[in-house]
Amino acid sequence: MAERVFEYDLAVIGGGPAGMSAACAAYENGVKSVVIIEREDALGGILKQCIHCGFGLELFGEELTGPEFAGRLAAKVREYGIDCMLSSMVLAVDRSLNVTATSAANGIFTVRAKAVILAMGCRERPRGALNTPGTRPSGIFTAGTAQRYVNIDGYMPGKKVVILGSGDIGLIMARRMTLEGAKVEAVCEVMPYSGGLARNIEQCLNDFGIPLLLSHTVTEIRGRERLEGVTIARVEAGADGVRRPVAGSERFIACDTLLLSVGLIPENELTVNCGIGLCPATKGAAVSQDRETEVPGIYACGNVLHVHDLADFAAVEAALAGRAAAGRIKGLRGGGCGSGGGSASDGGCASDGVRGCGGVCAGDNAGEEFRAVFETDGQVRYTVPQRLTRRCDVKVYFRVSGIFERVSLEVRATSVGRGDENNLIFTKKYIKLTPGTMQTVTLTSEMLEKCDSGAVIRFSLVPQRRDDK
Amino acid sequence: MKRNITCIICPRGCEMEAELTGGGVSVSGFGCARGRQYAENELIRPVRTLTTTVVLRDGSVIPVRTDRPVPKERMFDCMEAVRGVKELPDCSPGSVVIADVCGTGADLIVD
Ligand SMILES: Cc1cc2nc3c(=O)[nH]c(=O)nc-3n(C[C@H](O)[C@H](O)[C@H](O)COP(=O)(O)OP(=O)(O)OC[C@H]3O[C@@H](n4cnc5c(N)ncnc54)[C@H](O)[C@@H]3O)c2cc1C
Numbered sequence A: 001m002a003e004r005v006f007e008y009d010l011a012v013i014g015g016g017p018a019g020m021s022a023a024c025a026a027y028e029n030g031v032k033s034v035v036i037i038e039r040e041d042a043l044g045g046i047l048k049q050c051i052h053c054g055f056g057l058e059l060f061g062e063e064l065t066g067p068e069f070a071g072r073l074a075a076k077v078r079e080y081g082i083d084c085m086l087s088s089m090v091l092a093v094d095r096s097l098n099v100t101a102t103s104a105a106n107g108i109f110t111v112r113a114k115a116v117i118l119a120m121g122c123r124e125r126p127r128g129a130l131n132t133p134g135t136r137p138s139g140i141f142t143a144g145t146a147q148r149y150v151n152i153d154g155y156m157p158g159k160k161v162v163i164l165g166s167g168d169i170g171l172i173m174a175r176r177m178t179l180e181g182a183k184v185e186a187v188c189e190v191m192p193y194s195g196g197l198a199r200n201i202e203q204c205l206n207d208f209g210i211p212l213l214l215s216h217t218v219t220e221i222r223g224r225e226r227l228e229g230v231t232i233a234r235v236e237a238g239a240d241g242v243r244r245p246v247a248g249s250e251r252f253i254a255c256d257t258l259l260l261s262v263g264l265i266p267e268n269e270l271t272v273n274c275g276i277g278l279c280p281a282t283k284g285a286a287v288s289q290d291r292e293t294e295v296p297g298i299y300a301c302g303n304v305l306h307v308h309d310l311a312d313f314a315a316v317e318a319a320l321a322g323r324a325a326a327g328r329i330k331g332l333r334g335g336g337c338g339s340g341g342g343s344a345s346d347g348g349c350a351s352d353g354v355r356g357c358g359g360v361c362a363g364d365n366a367g368e369e370f371r372a373v374f375e376t377d378g379q380v381r382y383t384v385p386q387r388l389t390r391r392c393d394v395k396v397y398f399r400v401s402g403i404f405e406r407v408s409l410e411v412r413a414t415s416v417g418r419g420d421e422n423n424l425i426f427t428k429k430y431i432k433l434t435p436g437t438m439q440t441v442t443l444t445s446e447m448l449e450k451c452d453s454g455a456v457i458r459f460s461l462v463p464q465r466r467d468d469k
Numbered sequence B: 001m002k003r004n005i006t007c008i009i010c011p012r013g014c015e016m017e018a019e020l021t022g023g024g025v026s027v028s029g030f031g032c033a034r035g036r037q038y039a040e041n042e043l044i045r046p047v048r049t050l051t052t053t054v055v056l057r058d059g060s061v062i063p064v065r066t067d068r069p070v071p072k073e074r075m076f077d078c079m080e081a082v083r084g085v086k087e088l089p090d091c092s093p094g095s096v097v098i099a100d101v102c103g104t105g106a107d108l109i110v111d
């Protein structure tokens, strides 16, 4: 039997908040032939299991639970009549924008599109990434797996719990398991600070008297069939800067459950197999201001691109990708949107062949070639986007690698054309920056006027001068 | 006595200081009016929105929440009441599961 082939203007992979938001934005910008391909049997992504409050303030201006937030976006998808292929797993995306997927209903099938948006989200780091010595009993889960057991499947994975890692999902699960009658003995965090939001430390740990042990880790796991307990120890950085357990600080805690909340990694198998390289710091694709990857017509957004602090931010970013994809599609049609509709790329040439779309373009310089890449000093760990293909107002997200107090962010452009002149285009003071909080700054098209095409725009942190107020 | 309070209303997590004075509560460090209100409540009558699930007899798991914050110290009582729910005639979003749960004035509703 021949494989079935479906034709759509836009294929969105993943039906989480990012995928839904991107699909709706494309629709609102005039592209009606859109399909969302989702491997689970419902839209919503990870938010289906995030039953706690804290979503929606940014996007809807009110406090919602995860399922409510996802429900709002799903209602819009339905209202627009956007096609959803559920229980359909995408196996591959190629550079000619063919998406191969499989489902019980259609077998292996292909979706041919004019643009593809990657929105596969992220997953948790598994235990294997940890190398904790000891036995391998049952009772060790990632916090998200436990969240799924409790909130979707309706059963408790254990009664006496230790949590390793103070990411938000671990904190949320500390409260959830406590409310369901478990005793959470401690949350151990190897770093001297928590990667979780301050509000979650307050309402998930402090409300219930659960200790947060900073600079602590699990050094041993005990138990044969089922976990019987863990040994924890304090860690300190040695002269070489490496953080190691301190001899003599070990303490045994009896428990039947160990939850791991040690970070999230973008789910990028499809991206890598398509030949798109990943940015080492974000573990996602490197993208332009439109969230376009190095392959013209393939966009990425949400947690598959970089881990966001909040689903709201993932959805807001995804709308950028949806809008840009709509611009590309309309450009290909020749209908264009204002700035020279016929300038469609043939798929092989530079991604800025289709420019100035969806109202995100500065317009007046649409004819001029412009390119720039971002660079960071290591204290600033990464920026998203990683490059620019036109001068326009652009919101740059960045994260730092440690805790920095009283610093200034400096953005300098080194323009190839003007020698190695270090052009300060933007600066901002911060009282405190932490790795757990993503920051944003907006570079305006006027600031970018100071950069030649080919510029390297460098983000760095410098101490604030004394006399600065 | 001054108390340090971390605001939980939005992700910014402002660090505030609050103190009971003769006439009321004095608060500093808030980023907006909602934070100030939160700090006042924390000193007088701390409240939290409860989110949990009901597990029905047929095994289905329905996310539920209180439609407004309940006194913090009543959260476990409310959890106990939630555990008693085994059947739900209406599982559509917003429908009431328990009216005035544990006399807190809040309704428990489906997400
Ligand atoms: C366990 C866990 C708990 C979290 N808790 C919170 C929280 O409390 N608050 C918060 O703000 N953020 C939380 N996050 C982060 C959360 O992922 C984001 O905020 C938000 O859900 C990101 O949206 P997204 O659409 O990018 O990803 P997701 O919501 O993860 O959606 C991705 C979707 O893509 C689908 N998909 C993936 N691969 C394929 C494929 N090959 N074919 C078809 N479909 C595919 C997945 O099934 C999923 O539905 C959590 C993350 C995890 C892993």
Ligand code: SF4
Binding pocket: B007, B008, B009, B010, B011, B012, B013, B014, B030, B031, B032, B033, B034, B035, B036
């Ligand atoms: S005080 Fe206002 S800005 Fe600060 S955390 Fe609370 S709600 Fe957010």
